[in-house]
Amino acid sequence: MNDTRTLREYDRKHIWHPFTQMREWEESDPIVIVRGEGCWLIDSLGNRYLDGVGSIWTNVHGHAVPEINQAVKDQLDRIEHATLLGLANDKAAILAKRLVDIAPPGLTKVFYSDNGSTAVEIGLKMAFQYWQHKGRPEKTRFISFRNAYHGDTIGAVSVGGIDIFHAVFNPLLFKAVHAPSPYCYHCELCLEKNHADCNRECLNELERLITANANELAGLVIEPLVQGAGGMIVQPPGFLKRIRELCDRFELLMIADEVAVGFGRTGSMFACQQEGVTPDIMALSKGITGGYLPLAATMTTKEIYNAFLGEYREMKTFFHGHTFTGNPVCCAAALASLDLFEENRLIEALEPKIEYLSERLNSLSKLQHVGNVRQCGMIAGIEMVRDKTTREPYNWEERVGMQICQEAKNHGLFLRPLGNVIVVFPPLVISLEELKFLLDGIETSIINICG
Numbered sequence: 001m002n003d004t005r006t007l008r009e010y011d012r013k014h015i016w017h018p019f020t021q022m023r024e025w026e027e028s029d030p031i032v033i034v035r036g037e038g039c040w041l042i043d044s045l046g047n048r049y050l051d052g053v054g055s056i057w058t059n060v061h062g063h064a065v066p067e068i069n070q071a072v073k074d075q076l077d078r079i080e081h082a083t084l085l086g087l088a089n090d091k092a093a094i095l096a097k098r099l100v101d102i103a104p105p106g107l108t109k110v111f112y113s114d115n116g117s118t119a120v121e122i123g124l125k126m127a128f129q130y131w132q133h134k135g136r137p138e139k140t141r142f143i144s145f146r147n148a149y150h151g152d153t154i155g156a157v158s159v160g161g162i163d164i165f166h167a168v169f170n171p172l173l174f175k176a177v178h179a180p181s182p183y184c185y186h187c188e189l190c191l192e193k194n195h196a197d198c199n200r201e202c203l204n205e206l207e208r209l210i211t212a213n214a215n216e217l218a219g220l221v222i223e224p225l226v227q228g229a230g231g232m233i234v235q236p237p238g239f240l241k242r243i244r245e246l247c248d249r250f251e252l253l254m255i256a257d258e259v260a261v262g263f264g265r266t267g268s269m270f271a272c273q274q275e276g277v278t279p280d281i282m283a284l285s286k287g288i289t290g291g292y293l294p295l296a297a298t299m300t301t302k303e304i305y306n307a308f309l310g311e312y313r314e315m316k317t318f319f320h321g322h323t324f325t326g327n328p329v330c331c332a333a334a335l336a337s338l339d340l341f342e343e344n345r346l347i348e349a350l351e352p353k354i355e356y357l358s359e360r361l362n363s364l365s366k367l368q369h370v371g372n373v374r375q376c377g378m379i380a381g382i383e384m385v386r387d388k389t390t391r392e393p394y395n396w397e398e399r400v401g402m403q404i405c406q407e408a409k410n411h412g413l414f415l416r417p418l419g420n421v422i423v424v425f426p427p428l429v430i431s432l433e434e435l436k437f438l439l440d441g442i443e444t445s446i447i448n449i450c451g
């Protein structure tokens with residue numbers, strides 16, 4: 001029953017995979033993961049793959065970590081689930097306190113859900129309703145960035161800006177204002193002049209759009225420091241601070257989507273902390289349980305929370321909730337993960353790894369078909385281009401990124417690209433030795449596919 005052939009057959013016959021052309025999948029022999037060990041994934045045939053993308057940007061402490069396993073087991077023996085609709089539970093309460101302690105100052109309220117899309121969706125609804133309660137019912141719209149990714153539910157897609165994912169759903173979406181992305185590698189300004197000019201233009205255009213729409217804007221949504229699914233696009237220093245100032249000046253709630261960058265990924269616990277910024281609303285998910293279980297939190301300020309207080313008949317309640325909100329097993333995993341951050345001084349330990357990553361990226365950038373290379377902490381994006389000088393991109397249909405990641409399997413790596421960008425997003429506990437293995441494998445795979 002459990003042999004690889006049978007497992008593959010059941011999968012191909014019955015599972016509809018996310019973001020996957022299933023005709024191709026049905027013709028493939030998928031790797032079937034059955035175990036994990038540290039930063040390694042182990043398949044049904046006993047092959048080992050270094051998890052180069054941290055199980056889609058979630059994994060912090062590695063797989064099957066004894067401390068988190070124990071916390072989950074202990075919690076299961078007490079209780080598996082109790083609802084937050086009408087009850088409190090110990091783990092959810094303790095975790096809320098712990099999150100507030102480590103978050104940017106002022107974010108003192110925690111609304112739980114179970115994935116990144118809902119965490120953002122909740123932020124949007126909170127911001128929208130906040131202005132209703134504040135007597136500014138005309139503030140109903142949102143401004144976000146091209147190339148942004150905030151999740152796949154309808155509201156999150158509405159503020160997203162990746163055409164290849166989002167265009168088909170256009171008729172279903174609410175109309176957001178889309179500002180230019182701080183991504184400029186292929187833009188004319190950047191080619192002709194320089195990066196700094198381009199970033200200034202980007203902020204000027206943002207300010208123009210906000211000024212033109214300020215009266216009806218409820219909030220601004222941003223992935224702080226790095227646009228993830230858009231291709232690991234790193235913002236210039238000072239960008240986020242400037243966004244905070246604009247939000248203050250024009251009375252917009254700043255919604256920071258830290259779903260990908262939260263929990264140490266950029267070299268600080270939260271990305272906003274690198275610019276000393278407290279957003280009005282912060283969405284967290286992927287790394288919150290160390291990549292163990294589905295959990296999300298939307299954190300906000302007392303100011304916003306207080307706007308929802310009133311007599312029941314005033315209808316100020318936030319009518320939103322999910323069935324598994326604040327699940328104690330997920331919260332127990334998150335607490336164990338936070339303990340490990342402290343015990344292993346994980347964030348301090350990132351420094352030499354970030355430096356090593358940067359050295360290796362620097363030498364990778366000299367390869368013939370490597371274009372822009374971007375890094376922020378333990379995130380990197382290596383953009384493949386047909387022509388290094390003119391920056392002519394590869395056609396997206398060629399799927400050079402996917403070819404490189406396929407090749408990487410032969411070198412013991414599991415990678416998942418974003419178009420023609422090779423993503424590096426390993427578990428934060430990765431050792432220097434494993435990081436070397438990862439970058440050696442990426443280098444060889446790039447050379448084997450592109451030359």
Ligand SMILES: *Cc1c(COP(=O)(O)O)cnc(C)c1O
Pocket residue numbers: 114115116117118120149150151152223228229257258259260261285286
């Ligand atoms: C992954 C991601 C989301 C969506 O999270 P899901 O758990 O997949 O719904 C939202 N925002 C960002 C920045 C993400 O990277």
